[in-house]
Amino acid sequence: MAMTVEENELLTRVENGAPMGEMIRQHYWIPAVPSAKLEADGAPVLVRLLGRNYVxxxxxxxxxxxxxxLCPHRKTSMMMARNEHNGLRCIFHGWKVNVEGQVVEAPNQVGDQAQFCKRVKTSQYRVEDRGGIIWVWLGKGDTPPRFPDLPFTQLPADQRSVTSVEVPTNWVQGVEASMDSSHVGVLHESTTQITAGGGNERMHMTKALAPRLEFEERPYGYRYAALRDLPDDKIYARVNNFVMPWYGIICAPDANSPSTVFFSTPVDDVxxxxxFVHFNPTRKLGMTVMSATPDVxxxxxxxxxxREQSFGQNRDLMRRGHATGFHQHLGTEDFAMFLGQGPIADRTTEQLCSADGAVLRVRAQxxxxxxxxxxxxxxxxxxxxxxxxxxxxxxxGVLPAGTDWRVLTESA
Known part of the structure; x- marks a missing residue:
């Protein structure tokens, strides 16, 4: 069933006190920046979350x-601040803010500077540096929510990679794609062939395009099995997890290969x-199409x-057999689809099918x-x-037909 205008607004909007944005702000840790992006005493990094700017x-x-x-004094950007001696010093008047967000120096204040600094009101945010990501809690109160200790957060650095990029569309379009199993064999057909090779289990998705979906509710969201019939009385089962509010944890293409976590965090409404977190829980990650990044x-x-150029789609490459004409990366193919939906997708006129059950559950939760x-x-x-x-x-994994897919998850 298509959504109403009111439902689509509630689902997508995060700015200016919108309920979804305030719910996320209060009850979830938000990935802010890859850990590798920050250097000790290095340049501050501008981070925009839920329609507000941070550094x-x-x-x-x-x-x-x-x-x-913005500096609490005269409200200029701390992006230009000097990062020195365990704090950011505003280059306008020299006020210094420490890592907890407290003003610790105000050199243009006459009198008891320390007492003055204690009276300056600032927003102070909890931060965690885990799993190659700097996470922030932007909510109010003294007790932060439970940290999302996902399967990659405790791994050593050589068993994971973290990359990210800003995309000019609403966040829910990205979240939905992470749980949309039926698009993989179509949109990513050529990418799968290039990266997986002919003998990889993931190639089954390019041949059986209409999976049967079975669901199981979980305390963090849900998990579901996409079941594809194979020859010789077998099925290919892919069990993926949706973790609120935006994590799509995708199974490895075969045993001992890396898994991927896709998530799309709201910068603002549009x-x-x-x-993209690529991780291998059993051994070093090595060089992959995800980890070989020039810029995290x-x-x-x-x-x-x-849009007028079809987003740069290469039709000559398509004539030579590429499925989409976006050869750059699996993610580039997804981004093109999000852009094609517009800044905020209109879900009020959709005509959905049996393959969209996982997407509907994302929206419902x-x-x-x-x-x-x-x-x-x-x-x-x-x-x-x-x-x-x-x-x-x-x-x-590949199972005999009629086998309950939950045998794959007995240890999870």
Whole structure:
């Protein structure tokens, strides 16, 4: 069933006090910047989240901080601040803010400077540096929500890679794609062939395009199996997890290969940051199409053209057999689809099919959480007593026909 205008607004909007944005702000840790992007005493990095601007920085002693972009004194940008001696010093009047967001020096204040600094009101945000990502909690109060200790957050650096890029569309378009199994064999047909090779299990998705979907509710969201019939009385089962509010944990293409977590965090109503975490829980990651990135803050590449140019689609390459004409990266193919939907997708005139069950569940869980928040409640999926993010493990495999796919998940 297509959504109403009101439902689509509630689902997508995050700015200016919108309920979805305020729910996320209060009840979830937000990925802000890849850890590798911040250098001790290096340049601050502008981070825009939920329609507001912040700066992230790493202090002399290696700690990471996130503060409001504007100096609390005369409101100029701390992007231009000097990063020195464990704090950011505004170049306008010399006020210095530490990693906790407190003003610790105000050199143009006459009298007891220390007492004056204690009276300056600033927003102070909790920060965690885990899994190659700087995370921030932007909510109010003394007790932050449970940290999303996903399967990659405790791995050593050589078993994971983190990249991200800003995409000029609403965040939900990216979240939906992470749980849309039926697009993989179509949109990513050539990418799968290039990266997987002919003998990889993932190639089954390019041959059986209409999977049967089976679902199981979980304390963090849900997991589902996309089941594809194969010859010789077998099925290919891919069990993936959706973790509120935006994590799509995708199973490895075969045993001992890396898994991927895709997530799309809201920059503002019409912009999101697409994140790609590639990780191998059993051994070093090595060089992959995800880890071989020239820039952890701007990768994978966006489509190279405008709407009038079909976003830079290469039709000559398509004539030579490429499925989409976007050869740059799997992510580039997805971004082209998001751009084609417009800045905020219109879900009121969709005509959906059996393959869209996982997408519908993403929407339903997000809307349920926003409505619970609007009713003054803590969203169920944000504070379930059985919530254990580490159990969101995705897995796939070829099974005899008639086998319950849950045999793959017995240890998860």
């Amino acid at each position: 992230a920085f790493r202090t002399t002693d290696g700690k990471a901080g996130v503060i409001d972009e 912009t999101h940051r697409a994140w 803050w701007n990768f994978p590449p966006l489509p190279p053209g405008t 997000l809307l349920k959480s926003a409505r619970e928040f609007m009713a003054g409640k803590t969203p169920t999926l944000a504070d379930n007593p059985d919530l254990d993010y580490s159990r969101a493990i995705s897995i796939g």
